[in-house]
Amino acid sequence: MTIEDQVPLSRFTTLGTGGPARWFAKPETADELAEALEWASERELSVAVVGLGSNLLVADQGVDGLVLKLGGELASVEVEGETLQAGGGAPLAVCLHRARAGSLGGLEFACAIPGTVGGGVWMNAGAYGGEIAGVLERALVSDATGVGWQTPAELGLEYRRSSLLPGQVVAQAEFRLRPRPVEEIKATVAEMQAARKAAQPTNKRTFGSVFKNPDHELSAGRMLEACGLRGFRIGGAQISPRHANFIENADGARSAEAIALMVEARRRALDEFGVELEHEVQLLGPIALPSAEERV
Ligand SMILES: Cc1cc2nc3c(=O)[nH]c(=O)nc-3n(C[C@H](O)[C@H](O)[C@H](O)COP(=O)(O)OP(=O)(O)OC[C@H]3O[C@@H](n4cnc5c(N)ncnc54)[C@H](O)[C@@H]3O)c2cc1C
Numbered sequence: 001m002t003i004e005d006q007v008p009l010s011r012f013t014t015l016g017t018g019g020p021a022r023w024f025a026k027p028e029t030a031d032e033l034a035e036a037l038e039w040a041s042e043r044e045l046s047v048a049v050v051g052l053g054s055n056l057l058v059a060d061q062g063v064d065g066l067v068l069k070l071g072g073e074l075a076s077v078e079v080e081g082e083t084l085q086a087g088g089g090a091p092l093a094v095c096l097h098r099a100r101a102g103s104l105g106g107l108e109f110a111c112a113i114p115g116t117v118g119g120g121v122w123m124n125a126g127a128y129g130g131e132i133a134g135v136l137e138r139a140l141v142s143d144a145t146g147v148g149w150q151t152p153a154e155l156g157l158e159y160r161r162s163s164l165l166p167g168q169v170v171a172q173a174e175f176r177l178r179p180r181p182v183e184e185i186k187a188t189v190a191e192m193q194a195a196r197k198a199a200q201p202t203n204k205r206t207f208g209s210v211f212k213n214p215d216h217e218l219s220a221g222r223m224l225e226a227c228g229l230r231g232f233r234i235g236g237a238q239i240s241p242r243h244a245n246f247i248e249n250a251d252g253a254r255s256a257e258a259i260a261l262m263v264e265a266r267r268r269a270l271d272e273f274g275v276e277l278e279h280e281v282q283l284l285g286p287i288a289l290p291s292a293e294e295r296v
Contacts, residue, residue: 001032009058012050015207017255018058021067028072040066041144047167051119059285088118088170105180106135108188118170124157133157140172201242205249211277221245227268234260
């Protein structure tokens with residue numbers, strides 16, 4: 001495994017923004033992952049993982065630490081009986097495909113989520129009434145101090161969050177699925193994908209939901225739409241004209257412009273609805289969302 005320097009992270013995010021990783025490695029086995037974590041620990045470097053970058057906003061200045069992208073064995077998928085075992089770097093789409101081939105249901109909701117198993121566990125990703133916590137049996141978590149299996153309760157999975165900490169890497173996960181006829185799985189997936197296509201800008205560069213849905217009768221998208229933000233643009237970043245809880249890279253956007261849109265959106269939601277929206281997108285590097293009262 002080579003450790004490269006100054007690798008642009010924009011190519012690893014679905015929004016297509018973000019500066020370089022100071023250090024970057026692609027471990028493919030548990031041993032290589034341990035080696036990379038030890039290498040960073042000896043140099044007192046922070047460690048972060050990118051999955052498919054589908055809920056990630058990386059600072060334009062880049063990330064001054066070691067960024068990992070799991071590959072090889074750490075991105076493979078196996079089905080045994082009713083258990084699906086996957087590396088943290090495995091795309092959820094591949095997991096769904098393998099489950100369907102084995103006539104196993106439970107992961108259909110993942111057709112809506114363009115991320116990896118590791119990112120899915122970190123975010124407790126979910127859609128259409130399903131979520132990772134509902135099918136996850138356990139996850140193998142590695143950090144500089146060692147490696148161990150954790151149950152969903154130990155992972156602290158809640159609505160779009162886990163209690164995992166920076167530097168902890170989901171190396172593997174086991175899902176408990178249930179037998180389901182392939183035709184039924186296909187029909188459910190087709191229905192979910194059609195609903196998704198009808199409501200969201202699926203053909204644009206975005207990072208999925210910007211904000212979590214608040215405890216309010218309106219979803220974050222409806223609230224921002226009511227604030228008149230559909231199509232609102234700052235530089236190359238724009239709030240989707242199709243769905244106001246998405247930010248699109250309309251033309252050479254920078255992460256700072258996406259942050260500026262998020263600040264404006266939070267300020268308007270606070271002014272008009274008294275709601276302080278919490279961001280769902282994960283921020284990496286020296287990048288932060290100022291409070292809802294501040295303008296940029
Ligand atoms: C069009 C679109 C639609 C979407 N729809 C949904 C939806 O319906 N429901 C939903 O929940 N999400 C949705 N998302 C968001 C996103 O796909 C999920 O949050 C997904 O789980 C992120 O996975 P990822 O691999 O891309 O993670 P990344 O975006 O790469 O990373 C997200 C976070 O996970 C961490 N991470 C990634 N891999 C690991 C690992 N192996 N170990 C430890 N930490 C890790 C990262 O460090 C980061 O903090 C959507 C995104 C897009 C672009």
